[in-house]
Amino acid sequence: QVQLQESGPGLVKPSETLSLTCTVSGGSISTYYWSWIRQPPGMGLEWIGYISYSGSTNYNPSLKSRVTISVDTSKNQFSLNLNSVTAADTAVYYCARHGSGYSYDYWGQGTLVTVSS
Amino acid sequence: QSALTQPASVSGSPGQSITISCTGTSSDVGGYNYVSWYQQHPGKAPKLMISDVSNRPSGVSNRFSGSKSDNTASLTISGLQAEDEADYYCSSYTSSTPYVFGTGTKVTVL
Numbered sequence: 649q650v651q652l653q654e655s656g657p658g659l660v661k662p663s664e665t666l667s668l669t670c671t672v673s674g675g676s677i678s679t680y681y682w683s684w685i686r687q688p689p690g691m692g693l694e695w696i697g698y699i700s701y702s703g704s705t706n707y708n709p710s711l712k713s714r715v716t717i718s719v720d721t722s723k724n725q726f727s728l729n730l731n732s733v734t735a736a737d738t739a740v741y742y743c744a745r746h747g748s749g750y751s752y753d754y755w756g757q758g759t760l761v762t763v764s765s
Numbered sequence: 766q767s768a769l770t771q772p773a774s775v776s777g778s779p780g781q782s783i784t785i786s787c788t789g790t791s792s793d794v795g796g797y798n799y800v801s802w803y804q805q806h807p808g809k810a811p812k813l814m815i816s817d818v819s820n821r822p823s824g825v826s827n828r829f830s831g832s833k834s835d836n837t838a839s840l841t842i843s844g845l846q847a848e849d850e851a852d853y854y855c856s857s858y859t860s861s862t863p864y865v866f867g868t869g870t871k872v873t874v875l
Contacts (some may be wrong), residue, residue, distance in 0.1 A: 660874065676777060692768065692866055692867070692868055693803075693811065693866040693869075695865070698864075706863065708864075709861070714796075718851045737864065742810055742811075747813065747816060747822075748817055749798070749799045749801065749817035749818075749820070749858075750856075750857075750858040750864065751799075751813055751817070751856070752801070752803075752811070753822065755811055755812070757810055758809065758810050
């Protein structure tokens with residue numbers, strides 16, 4: 649059974665960089681695409697970006713200037729960096745695996761990141 | 766890319782059927798058969814319920830079904846049960862973003 653687990657700081661200061669890692673277990677990170685998705689408290693879901701097993705990326709145009717997603721196949725991990733954060737970036741951040749037809753079939757449990765001084 | 770439009774809330778009694786709509790444009794819902802639906806209980810991660818408009822993943826109850834007509838996709842829950850009370854989100858491939866989620870619908874079992 650594939651499992652995803654997000655890890656990283658729960659508190660980030662304004663203007664700094666938010667960094668999260670998603671560790672994949674129970675399956676290889678290769679041959680699939682992987683996304684980061686976030687959900688501000690009490691609000692809906694927002695796709696941040698994806699990375700393929702080969703390292704190709706695609707980002708949400710609204711965040712593209714601040715986002716970098718990378719993959720480390722040797723560790724079965726992929727990571728998110730979001731720079732110049734503000735309070736508007738406070739959210740639960742999920743990592744997810746791409747399934748059939750641009751769906752997300754496996755999700756991490758999510759990690760709350762708060763942007764505050 | 767604007768979020769897909771869903772009703773804020775839908776309710777029904779146990780045993781009834783309810784339908785949640787997801788309205789987009791010809792650049793997303795109407796243009797591709799790549800609509801998926803997710804169930805999210807409070808404090809939990811979303812769970813895939815439907816992919817490719819109407820495909821149900823293994824393990825998902827057959828009380829959940831999906832369909833699409835023009836620019837609107839729909840999720841129907843038949844035989845409503847207390848455990849179905851949750852938030853539901855649609856998602857679609859788009860020609861721009863390339864992913865967009867719906868605004869979300871809170872399902873209440875009366």
